[in-house]
Amino acid sequence: MMAINRYRLKALAKTNKNAKRTERLLEDLDPLIGTILLGNNLVNIFASSIATILAIKLWGDGSVILASLALTFIILVFAETTPKTFAAKNPEKIALPASIVIEAFIQIFKPFVWLIAQLSQGILAILGIKEKSDTGDISSEELKMVVNDAKPIIASNYQKMLLNIIDLEKVKVEDIMIPRHELISIDTSKPDEIIKQLQRTQHTRLLTYDTSSNNITGVLHMRNVVNLYAKDAFSVENVLALIRKPYFVPEGTSLAHQLKHFQMQKRRLGLVVDEYGEIRGLIVLEDILEEIVGQFTSNQNESIDEVIKQEDGSYLVDPRVSIRELNALLNTNLSVDKAKTLNGLILEELQSIPKRDVSIKIDNILIDIIQITDRTIKLVKLTKIDPS
Structure with missing residues (x-):
């Protein structure tokens, strides 16, 4: 029961009744473990009592120790080590059909199991140990282990992409942004030089500023400028009309959140600002995607x-x-x-x-x-x- 793969069990539960029953039993471990331990201890103690009585009747009082040693050996080999090792290596083969019997015993011993559980919790409360609620949440590290364990069924490149997606929450925008000193921008306060600046640029997107490079006014996409040429409508006024207001991203934003924000805002780039509003760099959608799929x-x-x-x-x-x-x-x-x-x-x-x-x-x-x-x-x- 405990060794079975929970993810495979969840998949089997959609078509297999025994798997669905097993999944239901594992959702509440207290009655499951309580019933198994109750039956296990009851059988072991009962077997010990029978062995003692038989040893005394057949060979006298001095044979009790030998009978105990022999029974211990038998229980360890045939009732503990061998069957449990086999079950751990073949969990589905054992757990699924056994769930029928175990569920029946849970219903039969339910009052006794409840009483034992209450007594145990009472003793733990006296010792100052409180019961912790298990939410069943899986951490990112555990999720990465699941992906790593899936090597036989997931191609290595897809596996790497999944691991990169899991790590998006840990990576911040400033980790992959283009630094401020590497950004190319044009001064819109000098109309006579705008055309010259556009002719020299080798980038598809340019930042625009008014007089001071710290006064960012927006973003200009060169594709739209080319469209003006195609329509024979190129002029400084039309170029300035294409400038789109800047989109600012707070420093410390994770890539996972920023990817979602880009999608919601229908943006492809944003200016990373610190707590004082100073521009630190530029984050581009393609850079986030590269963190997932690798470099383009x-x-x-x-x-x-x-x-x-x-x-x-x-x-x-x-x-x-x-x-x-x-x-x-x-x-x-x-x-x-x-x-x-x-x-x-x-x-x-x-x-x-x-x-x-x-x-x-x-x-x-x-x-x-x-x-x-x-x-x-x-x-x-x-x-x-x-x-x-």
């Missing part, structure tokens, strides 16, 4: 440019790369708790801007500083160290 082809070249493998097995890395992306590319396990980029992780470890040719070891990764400026690190070399 359109973004793979960017990752390759940021991480270049060398002949000696090391990697030249742009330290602005996110740690999550680096972990995925190099199969490493660098922490994302304190910093989101490799540059931030290095500065967090050193507590200062390092000099060139400085090396630092984090976990099993040796990081050599190759290029720096006065304010930030420009290029590093990563070497994976064998833990052994």
